[in-house]
Amino acid sequence: MSSLPVVLLAAGASPTPSPSGSTQPAVPSLQDAQESATNAASWVEQNWSTWLAMGLQILLIVVIAVALRAMVRRAITKLIERMGRTAQAVDGTALGGLLVNAERRRQRSAAIGSVLRSVASFLIMGTAALMVLSTFKINLAPLLASAGVAGVAIGFGARNLVTDFLSGVFMILEDQYGVGDVIDAGVATGEVIEVGLRVTKLRGSDGEIWYVRNGEVKRIGNLSQGWATAGVDVTVRSSEDLDRVKDTLNAVAEHMSKEEPWNELLWGPVEVLGLDSVLIDSMVVRVAAKTMPGKALTVERELRWRIKRAFDAAHIRIVGGATSAEDAADTLDPTAAVAAPSAFANADSPQAKATTPINAQPPTSTDK
Numbered sequence: 001m002s003s004l005p006v007v008l009l010a011a012g013a014s015p016t017p018s019p020s021g022s023t024q025p026a027v028p029s030l031q032d033a034q035e036s037a038t039n040a041a042s043w044v045e046q047n048w049s050t051w052l053a054m055g056l057q058i059l060l061i062v063v064i065a066v067a068l069r070a071m072v073r074r075a076i077t078k079l080i081e082r083m084g085r086t087a088q089a090v091d092g093t094a095l096g097g098l099l100v101n102a103e104r105r106r107q108r109s110a111a112i113g114s115v116l117r118s119v120a121s122f123l124i125m126g127t128a129a130l131m132v133l134s135t136f137k138i139n140l141a142p143l144l145a146s147a148g149v150a151g152v153a154i155g156f157g158a159r160n161l162v163t164d165f166l167s168g169v170f171m172i173l174e175d176q177y178g179v180g181d182v183i184d185a186g187v188a189t190g191e192v193i194e195v196g197l198r199v200t201k202l203r204g205s206d207g208e209i210w211y212v213r214n215g216e217v218k219r220i221g222n223l224s225q226g227w228a229t230a231g232v233d234v235t236v237r238s239s240e241d242l243d244r245v246k247d248t249l250n251a252v253a254e255h256m257s258k259e260e261p262w263n264e265l266l267w268g269p270v271e272v273l274g275l276d277s278v279l280i281d282s283m284v285v286r287v288a289a290k291t292m293p294g295k296a297l298t299v300e301r302e303l304r305w306r307i308k309r310a311f312d313a314a315h316i317r318i319v320g321g322a323t324s325a326e327d328a329a330d331t332l333d334p335t336a337a338v339a340a341p342s343a344f345a346n347a348d349s350p351q352a353k354a355t356t357p358i359n360a361q362p363p364t365s366t367d368k
Helices: 004-010 029-089 101-136 140-156 159-173 244-257 294-312 351-353
Strands: 180-183 189-195 199-203 209-213 228-237 272-277 284-289
Touching: 029 101, 101 140, 101 159, 140 228, 159 189, 159 199, 228 244, 228 294, 244 272, 244 284, 284 294
Parallel strands: none
Antiparallel strands: 180 189, 189 199, 199 209, 228 284, 272 284
């Protein structure tokens, strides 16, 4: 029975002053304890259904969010893999030459998949979190207002980072360039070796690596998309026979178009466009061809090589030097440009004596 006061005190009894003046805990009655227990049981009985409904609602929200997130991420992964298989199916065909290389496809697919999965996860889980908070009867208006203000502050403070990220997303989605492309980004020019959401890495012509922020790129000139043009200017004497020059160039173009690997690099016939300029002692004949992207410089070098050999065989002189043995006889005498000897070079000539200073004469006998 000694534990009964302790139980009654825990039931909510208040202390009462003792006759000696000290305050001691009052011993509640058994009826008060029974009433407190009855009230607690009734409160639990009245609210357990609400708790159970809230718990089931939260559990349902979480399960649906997790399942929807897994389904969306799986669908995005399948879509990216399907795009990769479609691109691999055309490799080795005529259409395959128009597509980007495997590394570019891989990086672009990985970047697009990462962005889409991150956005989907953020939207689904963020919406689920707000629904859970609303289940607890929490007013979301102040929370959303605070999040909006914080987002504006962060966006203003990190506006360059946000600009770089958004620019990188749109560059990847629009496929403006990729790994292996040669681009002119304004601030730097070179071959793309890595494409990121914030920074693009370029390999310059001298081997240097440029790190270009995507937000700083205002214009992009892609030299590796579609097709390129190889142009060669052939300068010959104005006295050369144009028909013979054109026939020689056409023969070079025909042979080059039938040989490997030039028949694959050339996407169009090598055309003699005609006279680009005519001067008094020379004329320029323009030769051009449509080539595979990024192969224009290689085709131009081969064209110059073949044109030079063909002109040597046809005895057609290219301005700037002799192209055949017969032309060597027409070269000027190197001593022809040497000036004639001057009369002042001879010390006994009248001209040399006239320019010598007058020396002082010795005194004569009449001056003494």
